[in-house]
Amino acid sequence: MAWVVGVRFKPAGKIYHFACEGHDLEAGDPVIVETVRGVEYGIVAMGKRDLDGEELIQPLRNVIRKAKPEDSKTWEKNQQKGREALDICKQKIKEHQLPMRLIDVEYTFDLGKIIFYFTAEGRVDFRELVKDLAAIFKTRIELRQIGVRDEAKMLGGIGACGRILCCNCFLGEFQPVSIRMAKEQNLSLNPTKISGICGRLMCCLKYESELYDTATNGENQHGKNSSRAKNDNSGTDS
Numbered sequence: 001m002a003w004v005v006g007v008r009f010k011p012a013g014k015i016y017h018f019a020c021e022g023h024d025l026e027a028g029d030p031v032i033v034e035t036v037r038g039v040e041y042g043i044v045a046m047g048k049r050d051l052d053g054e055e056l057i058q059p060l061r062n063v064i065r066k067a068k069p070e071d072s073k074t075w076e077k078n079q080q081k082g083r084e085a086l087d088i089c090k091q092k093i094k095e096h097q098l099p100m101r102l103i104d105v106e107y108t109f110d111l112g113k114i115i116f117y118f119t120a121e122g123r124v125d126f127r128e129l130v131k132d133l134a135a136i137f138k139t140r141i142e143l144r145q146i147g148v149r150d151e152a153k154m155l156g157g158i159g160a161c162g163r164i165l166c167c168n169c170f171l172g173e174f175q176p177v178s179i180r181m182a183k184e185q186n187l188s189l190n191p192t193k194i195s196g197i198c199g200r201l202m203c204c205l206k207y208e209s210e211l212y213d214t215a216t217n218g219e220n221q222h223g224k225n226s227s228r229a230k231n232d233n234s235g236t237d238s
Contacts, residue, residue, distance in 0.1 A: 002060060006046025007033055012153070014172045015045050017056050020063045024048075030067035030075075037115070038108040041067060041075040071109075078107040082114075085137065089116055092132050100124050103146065104154045113140040119151050149174055152198040159196060159204075166203050174203065181205040184212045 005025050006015040018033050025031065029044045067075075082105040090102050100120040107114055114137055118124075126143050133141045146154075149167065156168035167174065182194050182205055196202045 002051060002056065003048060004051050004056065004060070005031070005044050005048050005063065007031060007042040007063075008045040008172070009040060009042045012168060012170050012172060016042075017051070017060065018063045019060045020048055023063050023066060025063070025066060030072055032064045032067050032071060032109065034061045034064055036061075038112040039064065039110040041071060041078075041109040075109065078109065078111070082107050085114055085116075088136060089129075089133060092129055096126075096129050096132075098124055098126060098129060100126070100145075103151055111139060113142060115142045115144055117144050117146050117150075117154065119146060119148065148198040149200055152196065157197050159202070161204075165196070171203060175206045177201040177203060177205050181209045181212075184209065184216065 002019055003021050004017045005020045005023075007018055008015055016035075018031075023031075025044050025048055027044050027047045031042055031044055033040055033042055085107070086102060086105045089105065093100060093102060099122075100118045102116060102118050104117045105114060106117075114133070116133075124145070130141050130143060152165060153167040153171075157165050159165050177200075179189065179194075179201065182189060182201070185205070185208060187194055187205075194202055194205065
C-alpha cells in the first residue's frame with residue numbers, strides 16, 4: 001500500500017500517480033514532481049489516497065513539494081518560452097525543407113529539456129534540425145512524432161455536434177473505438193458521419209456502447225427465458 005496523488009500536466013491530460021508521503025495535498029493543488037523527463041509542474045487531479053501496489057505503475061516517483069507562488073510564475077514564463085521556441089523551430093523546419101508539421105512545444109519545469117511535437121506522413125531525418133535547435137537553446141532537445149488523434153487533442157476544435165472536442169476538454173486517455181459500436185447503435189456507417197476531425201472513429205461512440213451491450217444482453221436473456229417458459233408450458237399441457 002502507498003499514499004499517492006493523481007497529477008495532471010495538462011487540463012485534459014492523463015493522470016499520473018506520485019508518492020506523496022509526508023505531503024498534505026488536495027485536488028487542485030499545484031505540485032512539483034519528479035518524472036522520467038525531469039522536474040515537472042502539475043496540478044493534483046486526484047486527492048491523496050492509499051492504493052495497493054498492484055494498482056500502480058512501478059517505479060513510483062515522488063512529489064517533491066507543493067508548488068509555491070514563484071513556481072507558478074516560473075511555469076507561466078516557461079509557457080511563454082515554449083511559444084517563442086515554437087516560432088523559431090517552425091522557421092528552422094522551413095529552412096531545412098523538412099516534410100513535417102510542428103504542433104506544440106513543451107519545456108520541462110527545470111528547463112532541462114525541450115520537447116517538440118510534430119506530425120509527418122512518414123519518417124523524417126531531423127538530425128540537422130536537432131543540432132540547430134541545441135545550438136540555439138543550449139539544452140536537451142527531443143522531437144516526438146505524434147498521431148492524428150494526439151494532434152486533435154493538442155490543437156482542439158469543434159466536433160460535428162457543435163461542442164468542443166471531448167479529447168481536448170475532458171478525456172484523459174483515448175479509449176478503443178470500433179466500427180461494431182456504430183453498428184450496434186444503428187448509426188450510418190458512412191465514414192464522414194462517424195469520424196471526428198482527426199479522421200478516426202469518434203470517441204463518443206464509446207459512451208453509449210456499454211448501455212447498448214447491456215440492453216442487447218438483456219434482450220437475449222429475455223428471449224431465452226421466454227423460450228424456456230414456452231417449452232415448460234408445452235410439457236405441462238401434454
